[in-house]
Amino acid sequence: MIPFLDLKSINAPYIDAFVSATQEVMRSGWYIEGESCKAFEKNFASYCGASFCAGVGNGLDALTLIFKAYVALGKLQKGDEVLVPSNSFIASALAVLNAGLTPVFVEPDERTYLLNSQSVKNALSKKTKAIMAVHLYGQTCEMDTLKKIASTSGLLLVEDAAQAHGATYKGEKAGALGDAAAFSFYPGKNLGALGDGGAVTTNDAELYEMVQALKNYGSNEKYIHPYQGVNSRLDTLQAAFLNIKLRQLDKDNETRRQIASFYLENIDNQNISLPTLRTNSVWHLFVVRTKNRDALQHHLLQNGIESMIHYPIPIHLQKAFEDTKTHLPISEQIAKEILSVPLYPTLSKEHQHFIVETLNRFERNER
Numbered sequence: 001m002i003p004f005l006d007l008k009s010i011n012a013p014y015i016d017a018f019v020s021a022t023q024e025v026m027r028s029g030w031y032i033e034g035e036s037c038k039a040f041e042k043n044f045a046s047y048c049g050a051s052f053c054a055g056v057g058n059g060l061d062a063l064t065l066i067f068k069a070y071v072a073l074g075k076l077q078k079g080d081e082v083l084v085p086s087n088s089f090i091a092s093a094l095a096v097l098n099a100g101l102t103p104v105f106v107e108p109d110e111r112t113y114l115l116n117s118q119s120v121k122n123a124l125s126k127k128t129k130a131i132m133a134v135h136l137y138g139q140t141c142e143m144d145t146l147k148k149i150a151s152t153s154g155l156l157l158v159e160d161a162a163q164a165h166g167a168t169y170k171g172e173k174a175g176a177l178g179d180a181a182a183f184s185f186y187p188g189k190n191l192g193a194l195g196d197g198g199a200v201t202t203n204d205a206e207l208y209e210m211v212q213a214l215k216n217y218g219s220n221e222k223y224i225h226p227y228q229g230v231n232s233r234l235d236t237l238q239a240a241f242l243n244i245k246l247r248q249l250d251k252d253n254e255t256r257r258q259i260a261s262f263y264l265e266n267i268d269n270q271n272i273s274l275p276t277l278r279t280n281s282v283w284h285l286f287v288v289r290t291k292n293r294d295a296l297q298h299h300l301l302q303n304g305i306e307s308m309i310h311y312p313i314p315i316h317l318q319k320a321f322e323d324t325k326t327h328l329p330i331s332e333q334i335a336k337e338i339l340s341v342p343l344y345p346t347l348s349k350e351h352q353h354f355i356v357e358t359l360n361r362f363e364r365n366e367r
């Protein structure tokens, strides 16, 4: 069986370094925040080319805290609308809701799966106050166009960069492309911890200070609480692990690019569409598309290849959002036709070849 993702092999090379880092943390006697968190925040901000980074508990909290911070700073008000692509992971929408704001679901571009300036324009209302640019599958959104709409209409532009560690747009990295960005370090992400973790990056000092306070009980000074915060700090041990893995992120992303190039050059089946956006992606996922998706998934499984769907139900059709009575035909069609095939840095050449051959055999010469 070729697993969809093999976290054991991805983390195996780091085990000795993780053990040393764990011992260091254990011996330090400092288990909340501490040196490894400070170091990671500094390293990750500098990696992204952003002025500030605040480590938080997970990716959902990173997004939620950005919106809560804007509310606390008076830049957003309860009930303001935030445009969210409906083909994202549900966290993108929950964050908006958790901050007392209203998610308005919009269509992605049919070919790139990313937020599209036309659908953003179509969804704009007097209440629209922010856009969430989800850099889905490791590809950055068309930020120039989105920035233009944001500045013309006075909107905040927030990046959901949970799938885009290291991805670039015109030479700049995700995390430094909008007003603020959220990252997740969930184990399966391009930069993954051994548990939950997340971060907010921004060039806005005021926003950064507010996120740091809100994630820590609304306090910047022990037992003084100017804001109603939460407890969502980046775990000290996870920060230590992430510091070690961050050094390899560019190399891992390069390996992902090589595998993606191999797939793009060798998958040749008129029943299967390949990703259209190819430059500067960090290939968090390799998503193919076919009219007969369930049959393709079955065909792969029969050949011992695990695949997944990101995501099978668009957010506006999830029961959790059943009050949202919208019909988004593009998102709904995409959800029926997409399939993610294995792509990760430790995927062997042999497996890559077998995946390509198996895809090429789909609905061909098969009776």
Ligand SMILES: *Cc1c(COP(=O)(O)O)cnc(C)c1O
Pocket: 058, 059, 060, 061, 088, 089, 091, 092, 134, 160, 162, 163, 183, 184, 185, 186, 196, 197, 198
């Ligand atoms: C993973 C992910 C999140 C949430 O991150 P968690 O750390 O799992 O909370 C948010 N948005 C997108 C697009 C994601 O892929």
